[in-house]
Amino acid sequence: MELEEKREGDKVIYTITGRIDTNMAPVLQQGLHLDGVKEVIFDMKKVDYVFSAGLRVFLQAQKQMNSQNGTMKLINVQDSVKELFNIVGFTGIMDIE
C-alpha cells in the first residue's frame, strides 16, 4: 500500500494505492493527519481491496471529521470496494463517489 498526501490550506487529498489489509491498516492510520482539517478527500482509484482493519480506519476518520465539523469524501472508489462499504453500512454515513 502507498499513501500520497496533498494539502491546500485546511483541505487534504490522500491518494491511496494497493490493498488495505490487516498489515497496512495501522500504516494508513498513522499516515493520516486530520487535526484542524476542514475537508478531506480520499482518492481510492487504485485501491482494489479494503479489509475490515482498513474499514475501521475510514470509520475513525469519519468520526474525527464529524467532530471537527469537517467533510470527508471518498472518490473514485472501485465497485467491488464500494460494495464492501455498502455491506458494512458505511455508504449511509460516508460520502462515497
Added chain:
Amino acid sequence: MLKWFRRQSLTFRLSAGILLCVFFGGMALLYFVSHYSQPIVRSHIEDLAQKSLQDLSARLSSIGGETEAAALTMKNTLKGLKTSDVNMMRNILQSALQTLTYDKSDTSHAWIYVFPDGEVVNGTLYSGILEDGEFVFKASYVDNFYQKYPWFKAVPKEEKNFWSEPYIDEEHPQKPWVVTSLIPFKFSESAEYTGLVAVSIDLDDIQKDVLAREFQSGGHYLLTSRDGLYIAHPDENIQLKKTIFDLARERKLPQLDDAGNAIKNGLSGSIQMPYSSVYNASVIFFYDSISDLGWGLYLVFSQKVFFEPLIKFQLKVVTSLLLGLTALFILISWICHRSTKPLLALSKIAIQYGQGDFTADLPEKSSQDEIGIMTEAFHKMRDNLLSYIDVIKKNAAEKQRDKSELEIANQIQQAALPKRFPLHPAFEVYASMLPAKSVGGDFYDAFFIDDNHFAVVIADVSGKGIPAALYMMTTKTLIKNIAKTGAPIADVIQQANNELCGITDADMFVTAFLAILDIKTGVLEYVNAGHNSPFYKDKDGYKMLTDKHDIVLGGLSNIAYHVHKIKMKKGDRLFLYTDGISEGQNIHGDFYGEDRLSDCLNNTIQSTEDTVYFVFNDVERFSADAEQSDDMTMLELRYDGADENTHVFAADVKNTDDVLQFIQDDMQKNHLPEQSAYKMIVASEEIFSNIAQYAYSKGGMAHISTYIKDGFYYIQYTDYGRDYNPLLKGDPNITETAEKRRVGGLGIFLVKKMADKVTYKRHNGQNILTIGIKIA
C-alpha cells in the same frame, strides 16, 4: 605508658632503655661523688678560712704591738726623769712616732700628759702629730681632762698598757675615729702617778684594709672592738655605731652574742648563721680574737658561695652526662637503624609478596647474624610460594580451560539440537531444551526417515559434563543414522544399545524414548528404553502412557526391546519430557511431579509450541527462586491427519499475502468467477489474520484446505489454538450514525456477508472454520 612504649619502634625502645640505664647510673655516681666530696670540700674551705683569718689577725695584732711598743718606749724614757722639759717631751714624741711603721705617710698621733699634782684633771698635754710626714708639736694646758677624754676614767692607774675603745679625737680632725694605746706612769716608784703616754691609731686605714679583703671571692671580714663595737662593717649604719650585741638583739641572732662573748674571752671558733642580710642566705662566721687589742675579727661567707664550686662542678658533670647521653643516643639510633634496616626492607618485601607481587628482589644473605638467618628464611619462603603459586596457576588454568571446554560443549550440544521443525500438513512437532548451568546429557531429535515416516527422540544421559555431552552426541548420531536406514524400530534401538555398550566400560547409560510416525496412517510405533513415561492426548485429554519400560541404552548388550503401537487420530498428541521437568524442585525441595505436569498440559491445549512454552513457564513458576539443577527438555508431536489438499502456514500476519496468493491460485485453478473469488479473498484475509493474531500464545500453525462439493467451493481453516467460535459474535448495527458505530466487530461480519456458507466446529483441540461459495 607501658602500652605506648611497646608500640614504639625497636630502635626507640632499645635507645631509650640504654639511655635510661646510663642516665640513672650517672646520676647515682654523681650523688655518691657529691655526698662524699662535700665534707672534704667543707673542711678544705674551713682550713682556708681559718688560715686567712689568722693572717689578718696577726697583721692587726702587729699593728697593735707596734703601737704598744711605741708607747712603752715613751714611758720608759720618761721614767727616771724628774721634770718635764718641753724639749725633752718634743724629742720623745718625735722618736716615738718615728718608730711606727704602720701607715707612715698617714697621720699618727702621740701625746704625753703630765699632771704634776697627781690629779688627772689639770695638767700639761704635749702632743706630737705626723701630718703628711711633717712632725707638728704642740704643748697645751688642759683644764678638765675628763671632759676631753671621758673614757679615761676607766683606765686603771698602773703602769700597764691600756687600749681605749674607738672614739673621736678632736685633736685629729681629718681622721676623727681612733683607738689609743696608753700607759700611765710615775717618775719614780714612790711617787704618785704623774702622767701618761699615748699613741693613737686612726681606724680609717684599718677599716679600709679589713673591708677591702675578700675571702675566696665570696666572703668578707668584720672587725669589732673589745666591747663589741663594729670597727669595720660593710654597712655604714652599723660601722662605729652598733655593737655585735646590738645586732644580736635587733636581729634576734643569739649566735652573735655567743661570738661576741667568745671574743671577750679571747677565744676563736665558728658559728652558723641562719641568715645574712649581705648574702641573703645562711652564712658561716669564723672568728678570732686579736689578743693584745682585745678585738674580734670575723670572716663571713655564705654556704652558697662556699659550695658554689662544688655545685658548678656537679652542673658540669650533669651537662657532660647529658651531652654524652645525646651522643650515645645518636650512636645507638644509628646502630639500631643499621641493624633494623634489613628488617624493614624484608617487611616491605613481605608486604609486596603478600599482594602477589614477586618482582621485588630479596637482599642476599650478607651476615651470619639473626638478620642473615631471617633473610635466608625469606628466600626459602619466596621459593616455596612461587612453586605453590605455579601449581595453583596451572590448576586454575586447567579449570578455566575445562570451563571454556564445557561452554563449548554446551554450545555444540545446543547446536546439535534441531531448532526449526518441518511444516507438514499431517503433523506438527515442537521441542526445546533449557540446559542447566553445567553441561547435561539431555537431547531431543525430530527427523524424517523417509517421506512417510517421521521420528522423534528424547533422551537423558546419566551424569553431567564433557563425558555426558560426548555420550549424548554419540547416542543421538547412532539413533538417527540407524533409524535413517529404514530399519524396524526395535532393531534401531537394539543396534544403538549394542553400539553404546561397546563404547565404554564406565557405568554410563542413557534413557531414551524413540517414536516413529507413519504419516499416512497415523500409526505411531515407539520404544521406551528406561525413559520417563510420556503423555498421550486423545479426545479425552492428556494421559500418561503406562507401558512397561525396557532397560536403558548402554547398560546391557543384546537386549530385545519391546515395540508399542498406537494409532493416532487427527489432533492426538504425544508429549515427551525428561526428568528435569518432573523433578524440577522448588526451594522447599518439593518436586514438580507428574500430577502438576498433567494438570498443566490439560489446561493448555493449543499448538505444540504453546504446550512446551506453558510447561516451561509452569515449572519455573513452581521452582521460583530455586536454581535449575537439571536440563529441562520437552517434545510434543501432534498428528493432524493426512490430507493432500491441506496446506500449512505459520500463524503470522506476515504470511497473509502468501495465504491469499495460495487461495487466489487455487480459485483460479478451479475457475471461480472473479466476483466470487473477490469475496473469498476478503473473507480469507479476515479469518487468517484472526488466527495469526489471537489463536496462539507463542506460535502455531494454520491449516488451510480447499475442496469442491455439491456445487460449492469450500475453504477450511483449522487451527490448534484456544477455543474460539467466531459465529457466536453479534453483528454490528450498520444503521447507526458514524458517532455511534463501534469500530470493532466488522471482520466476522464481513466474512458472514461475503461467504454463502460459514460453519464452525470444535473437534479434538481444533478450531475448524469453513467458508463456502456457490459455483455458478
